[in-house]
Each structure stands twice: as structure tokens, then as C-alpha cells.
């Protein structure tokens with residue numbers, strides 16, 4: 001096996017009908033999607049990736065501090081993975097939210113600035129630095145006090161009574177980085193959309209009472225959002241003109257609860273939100289944080305990205321939860337990103353992995369092997385209008401020197417692996 005088997009080949013945008021200017025841009029190592037002029041030939045390929053990078057910390061300010069200078073070994077390993085794969089559009093899950101110093105410039109959020117300047121922008125162990133001129137961040141429900149005893153343990157407060165599990169507001173947030181411009185005015189967020197406002201919401205039941213779906217009181221449901229972090233529709237403009245909607249989220253883990261399964265049910269509805277959002281016939285109930293109604297139009301191109309905390313076959317999520325998006329008539333899920341490293345990990349780690357129904361090559365997270373085992377939980381799911389040309393999961397086999405970046409527990413970077421998909425983006429009409 002070649003030493004760099006886990007590293008995807010560089011994209012070849014317009015390789016078959018390359019203009020001289022585009023060839024020069026490529027030779028100069030520029031992101032051709034962002035830099036190349038419009039040219040005849042096949043539509044540009046764009047690499048989209050999602051990575052739950054575990055860039056969360058135990059207390060507010062810690063991530064800012066860790067990224068303010070080079071030398072945080074975990075952030076360096078995360079950055080090197082990004083530099084090796086070189087996605088043009090990247091969703092980072094588990095990146096603590098800190099408001100930007102300049103509200104109009106997301107890259108001025110201190111940990112974002114630190115990550116860009118001190119890690120991604122600096123060669124990590126010989127890999128080329130990578131620039132992301134465009135970014136999007138926004139507040140997260142994690143760690144925001146609800147004022148209610150949501151977990152019914154008899155006291156109010158703490159991470160499990162927050163609007164989304166977290167020890168402080170913004171912990172486990174999200175970050176979108178892009179080499180293509182972001183249509184900032186068209187971004188929509190769904191942080192405040194209430195779970196109870198979803199028709200047919202899977203509201204949990206308190207098994208100790210005869211009334212159905214009564215785990216949460218009406219007062220609690222009046223404040224409880226659907227999204228445990230946030231749901232974002234971030235349109236990136238490929239080549240500065242063709243919108244592709246990045247649909248970013250990080251549904252709650254379906255565990256850490258009781259027989260009422262409040263987290264499993266919420267996880268399934270957080271995933272369902274996108275299945276509804278991409279179908280005009282099902283999205284009428286949706287409202288965003290600015291009061292805008294509805295979802296995508298029939299012709300809109302999109303990529304659903306994120307750690308959805310649901311494997312289609314194994315683990316603890318509700319049966320069929322991941323299938324809501326995988327089997328959507330608008331989603332192109334035929335090509336499943338895979339890796340040799342995940343197959344090797346299942347063989348080496350055994351345990352629950354050996355009883356899994358899902359193909360181990362599709363796993364994206366290295367979880368405990370007693371339960372639940374390694375799972376496919378991280379997704380990059382393009383719309384059917386986008387043709388997939390290549391894809392993969394960055395999970396090198398142990399003989400690959402880059403295996404030092406993913407490793408074994410306790411992981412040098414994250415318990416999740418970066419998932420990437422290349423798609424052809426037809427120019428907007």
C-alpha cells in the first residue's frame with residue numbers, strides 16, 4: 001500500500017479543458033475553484049468536507065487561549081489533516097463559539113482567527129498551509145441555561161438542563177470555512193426553531209404518567225428548541241456565482257438519557273429537519289431566526305454536512321433516523337465515503353464492531369468497542385443535482401505514517417474522522 005493512500009488526489013478542476021490562466025493558477029497552487037476564470041469544459045469540482053474535530057474545551061476562553069499561539073498538539077494534528085485533504089468548503093463540528101470582535105467578520109472570532117493564522121495557515125509537518133478567506137459562525141444552544149429541570153433529576157441547572165448539552169454557552173459549536181465566497185445576506189439560522197413547532201414532533205413521553213408525550217411540560221416546550229446546537233443554511237458561491245447551500249448541523253447524541261429516550265427522539269427530529277427542508281411540500285412549517293418561512297426551492301443545490309450522531313444500521317439512534325436524509329428523493333447518497341483504516345480498526349478492535357450490520361469501511365468515528373463500537377455518523381450528502389466524482393474518509397491504516405494523525409484512543413486529533421466528497425457543480429442558469 002502506498003504511504004499516502006489516505007490522502008485524496010488533488011482535484012482536477014476543468015482539467016480536460018483548462019485555460020492557460022487556470023493552468024497557471026493551478027501551477028501556483030491556488031484553489032482553482034476560487035481563482036480560475038470561467039472557462040469552457042466540465043463544471044468545476046468542489047471538495048466539501050465535514051470534520052468533528054473535538055476543538056471544544058472544558059471552560060470558556062480555553063480554546064481561544066490554546067489557539068492564540070502555535071503549539072497545541074491536538075489543534076496541529078487537526079490542521080494537518082485539513083492540510084492533507086485540502087477541502088474547499090469545510091464544516092468543523094465541536095469548535096467552541098466565541099463572538100467575533102468585528103460582528104461583520106466571522107474570522108475575527110478569536111479562536112477562528114487563531115486556528116486560521118497559527119494552525120491552518122502554517123505548514124504542519126511539511127504539509128502545505130491552507131487559506132480560508134471566508135467563514136461563518138453563529139451562537140449555539142449548547143450550555144445556554146433553560147431555567148427548567150429538563151432531565152427531571154430534581155434540580156435546575158448544569159449541562160443537561162441547558163437548551164443543548166454543554167457546560168457553558170457555545171461549547172461544542174460549529175464553524176464553516178470556505179475558499180468560495182459565502183452569500184452572507186442569504187444565510188439562514190434555525191437556532192430558535194422550537195421542537196414543538198415541528199408537525200408530528202417525536203416529543204418524549206414520561207413513562208410514569210398515563211398522558212402521552214409529556215416528558216416536557218408546556219412551559220418547557222415553549223422554550224425548548226429543536227436544535228441542540230443550531231441548524232444553518234450557509235450558501236457558498238462556487239466561483240463567486242453558483243450557490244450551493246451548506247446545510248450544517250450536529251444533532252444531539254442519542255444517548256445519555258433514560259427510557260424516555262429524549263435524546264434519541266430529538267436526534268431523529270434534528271435529522272428530519274433537513275429531510276423536510278429540502279422538500280418544498282414538507283418545509284412550509286419551517287421558520288428561521290429572522291422569521292423567514294419555508295425551505296429550499298426545487299432547483300437549489302445543497303450539501304447536508306455534519307456529525308449527525310446516527311449510523312443507518314448500528315448504534316443507539318432511532319431506527320431509520322439517518323435514513324430520513326439518506327433516502328430523501330433529493331439526496332445523492334449512492335456513493336458512500338470509505339477508508340481502509342476503518343476496516344483495519346474493526347479487525348484490530350473487535351468487540352461490538354464484529355456484530356455490526358454496517359460495512360466497517362463506512363465507519364467515520366472510533367467509539368468504545370464494548371458499546372457502541374465504531375460507527376458511520378459523519379456525513380457529506382450532496383443534492384442529486386451535484387455529481388459525485390470522488391470521496392473518502394481520512395482514516396489511514398497503521399502502516400501509513402499519517403496514521404499518527406488519527407491514532408488510537410486517546411486520539412491525537414479526534415475520535416471522529418474527516419469525511420470528504422468531490423462534486424461537480426453545474427453553473428447557475
Ligand SMILES: [Ca+2]
Nearest residue numbers: 149153155161
Ligand atoms: Ca436537572
Ligand SMILES: [Ca+2]
Nearest residue numbers: 206209210211
Ligand atoms: Ca406519559
Ligand SMILES: [Ca+2]
Nearest residue numbers: 366367368369
Ligand atoms: Ca473503537
Ligand SMILES: [Ca+2]
Nearest residue numbers: 356363374375
Ligand atoms: Ca461499524
